[in-house]
Amino acid sequence: MNDAMLKLKPARRERLADVLYGQILEQITSGQLVEGAKLPSEAHICRDFQVSRPVVREALMRLQADGLVVSRQGIGTFVKSRPSDKLTDFAASAEIASYLRAFEPRLALETECARLAAMRRTKAQLNQIGEALAALEGAFERGETGWEEDFAFHLAVAGAAGNELFPRLLQDLRDIMRGSMRMALGLTRQGSQERRRRVIEEHRKIFTAISSQDPDLARLYMRFHLTESRARITGSQGEA
Amino acid sequence: MNDAMLKLKPARRERLADVLYGQILEQITSGQLVEGAKLPSEAHICRDFQVSRPVVREALMRLQADGLVVSRQGIGTFVKSRPSDKLTDFAASAEIASYLRAFEPRLALETECARLAAMRRTKAQLNQIGEALAALEGAFERGETGWEEDFAFHLAVAGAAGNELFPRLLQDLRDIMRGSMRMALGLTRQGSQERRRRVIEEHRKIFTAISSQDPDLARLYMRFHLTESRARITGSQGEA
Amino acid sequence: MNDAMLKLKPARRERLADVLYGQILEQITSGQLVEGAKLPSEAHICRDFQVSRPVVREALMRLQADGLVVSRQGIGTFVKSRPSDKLTDFAASAEIASYLRAFEPRLALETECARLAAMRRTKAQLNQIGEALAALEGAFERGETGWEEDFAFHLAVAGAAGNELFPRLLQDLRDIMRGSMRMALGLTRQGSQERRRRVIEEHRKIFTAISSQDPDLARLYMRFHLTESRARITGSQGEA
Amino acid sequence: MNDAMLKLKPARRERLADVLYGQILEQITSGQLVEGAKLPSEAHICRDFQVSRPVVREALMRLQADGLVVSRQGIGTFVKSRPSDKLTDFAASAEIASYLRAFEPRLALETECARLAAMRRTKAQLNQIGEALAALEGAFERGETGWEEDFAFHLAVAGAAGNELFPRLLQDLRDIMRGSMRMALGLTRQGSQERRRRVIEEHRKIFTAISSQDPDLARLYMRFHLTESRARITGSQGEA
Structure with a gap:
């Protein structure tokens, strides 16, 4: 070499x-x-x-x-x-670095949000997460990237954690998260049907774990989702 | 009952x-x-x-x-x-709730900061953490609460994590963290010599783990420190 | 009700x-x-x-x-x-309880094995894991349950952790793990093509993470695999 | 150099x-x-x-x-x-390697035991842990190393995890754990009063967390205890 x-x-x-x-x-x-x-x-x-x-x-x-x-x-x-x-169709090359960096604090914060949400969510908060999930599926069906619906889903999980500091910190990451989601979901929209199915399934697993009040499961599925999302951007997994 | x-x-x-x-x-x-x-x-x-x-x-x-x-x-x-x-000498009773809530996102964020800092810190960043530790010891020796030095220590660890989003998020929690530190260290200053020794030792363990580039150890000691800090406030451990 | x-x-x-x-x-x-x-x-x-x-x-x-x-x-x-x-085609009803219990120590031990294997595996050990994966795929293609190949895969990961106590402890769980795998893979063989594809993919992700020396990823994928395996047995996920 | x-x-x-x-x-x-x-x-x-x-x-x-x-x-x-x-007063030099290796599976297994024990322990099981703790304190006061009492404490925690596989696996590690405890506590007996106080406090924290049914705290304190125990043997912390 x-x-x-x-x-x-x-x-x-x-x-x-x-x-x-x-x-x-x-x-x-x-x-x-x-x-x-x-x-x-x-x-x-x-x-x-x-x-x-x-x-x-x-x-x-x-x-x-x-x-x-x-x-x-x-x-x-x-x-x-x-x-x-x-x-680079979805983000300027100098922005991509900063979008990928967002996954580090997100992994730290959102795994904890998912865990706490499984312990503390009210019925109303669970419904909000479920509605955000349905909206994301709807966007995918209409052929949209669904990045606003994606952000709404993650914000709803943070909101269900019973501590207003979590959604406040996600709001602080709002622009960078949205840029990152637009890029990730832009690639997904152009990708295979299978890829879109996976993205929905990962979100649904998080919802189900929070719904059935299983904190360890909710944390695991959030970690899995964020890790896979990052890998879909960087191409570090050989999927369709 | x-x-x-x-x-x-x-x-x-x-x-x-x-x-x-x-x-x-x-x-x-x-x-x-x-x-x-x-x-x-x-x-x-x-x-x-x-x-x-x-x-x-x-x-x-x-x-x-x-x-x-x-x-x-x-x-x-x-x-x-x-x-x-x-x-309640150190905080209004309605503020205490919000100060204690700060420990939840701090545990999520700062354990990850400590882990990453152990992997990525430069020599200059390590020195900054060491200087903040020395300043905290100095403040204790002068009979001060040392809450500004405490915040500087935690911010220096976040700064060594190699991702500017971590210090940015801590800055977003700045007021609430400082209120919480003023309260915790106010109690510590009035507490026993042994209690002050423990607070310093907990910080020193974090510094040493980051210095010897041991990510698991750094994460463990940060989690231990934050957990003990909260317990010192709520009285849920029977220490001096 | x-x-x-x-x-x-x-x-x-x-x-x-x-x-x-x-x-x-x-x-x-x-x-x-x-x-x-x-x-x-x-x-x-x-x-x-x-x-x-x-x-x-x-x-x-x-x-x-x-x-x-x-x-x-x-x-x-x-x-x-x-x-x-x-x-109950694959295990007596009184055995199922003990097979499911095996997942608790397995989750504790094998997530750590995967993490350490990613840090310490030699080339020879990586090849052994890769061969066990290929053997599992072969068994699936021949329409077999593949439980012996499954056990060999997990034992190879433990062997790559650089501490002979890990494979020794798995050997101590050998009978209960094999009974559990026979049951899980028996259901999988009768299940959909999609279900077999997932089982292989979960193992391949573990292999890839160990191959690319990413300890956190290896731990996550092992935890995900064991959690999904248990959920496939108990029916607590609504998959095909 | x-x-x-x-x-x-x-x-x-x-x-x-x-x-x-x-x-x-x-x-x-x-x-x-x-x-x-x-x-x-x-x-x-x-x-x-x-x-x-x-x-x-x-x-x-x-x-x-x-x-x-x-x-x-x-x-x-x-x-x-x-x-x-x-x-080397307490173990042959070729044994020390194997005693230290025991900490890796112990960290994996016993942190999970402590977590599950906090969720599932019966009153009788909690009493057994408490009695083992008292016996360890007694041994220290009589100037003994207390390694049998130490093993009994850890076995009692495993027994309270509500899954008989955990104590079975610890029994499988019995000889190596006891050798390791004899070595660690042999050093502690010769060490300072402060060192013995710390060993007791670490165990008491685990007991208290299990008693107050706090799984995260029990896991943290078990991890802290095992990590400090290993560090006391290898001299990788500068304590008395």
């Missing part, structure tokens, strides 16, 4: 690490960097991209956290999985 | 459930409601406090979540532990 | 709680006790079944732990989900 | 990895290998110890898992913490 050619345009705007992340991502989705290809060294990227070492490290750390590359200490960094080249 | 006398003043302000929570809490801390005492029925509290059933349910659910009362379905709700009567 | 008719034959053998569990289970699978039906009171079951209160409590606790009934304190115990009536 | 001198006697008995682990451990506890010292390369150890590469890798992996050394990929393996030199 020779070092892959990595063509970088020096960046000028703020969140430099996100811009660098986006450029590397584009070269992966476009196939210029194929799976298994070795990225140039940190020093090399610093020079070509004209940024400091911490910026390069942050971009590589995030690419690794998102499952797109893998670092082998002392050896180098390699492309691990290739997201759909349609990814 | 007869129903305890619960004297309630009808409430008029917004977060009615918090006001009701505060009134019941005051009667527990003051000793009017002793451990094991049975609270009046929901219907009874509705009438005396002149609020709807959902408000009463929310207040009781939160008192239970905070470990102050325990509900036995079909039997009633009983006082479980008695916080220090000095609690 | 009136109390359902529950016809019980007094039991004479050892593990009385399992025999009682089995009799109640049979009446659920056969449809004599329908979903939502209220079970007789503990006192009533004690008298009809001629056993002591602790035996009845244990049987009801296990039925609840397995998701077959739900207890509402102070109100009663109700049938929650109905397993396939073919369940 | 030069490579440390590591004097190895070629081993001839079975579990070669444990014998090698023990020899390296002895040189750490005796101070021949100081904190920060770099171990010889794998190839070097293979040659001196006359074993194959997998044996060396397993010994180093376990030393790392136990927190005694740390591997930096591509750079080498370094001594991280130094256990008490009294460790």
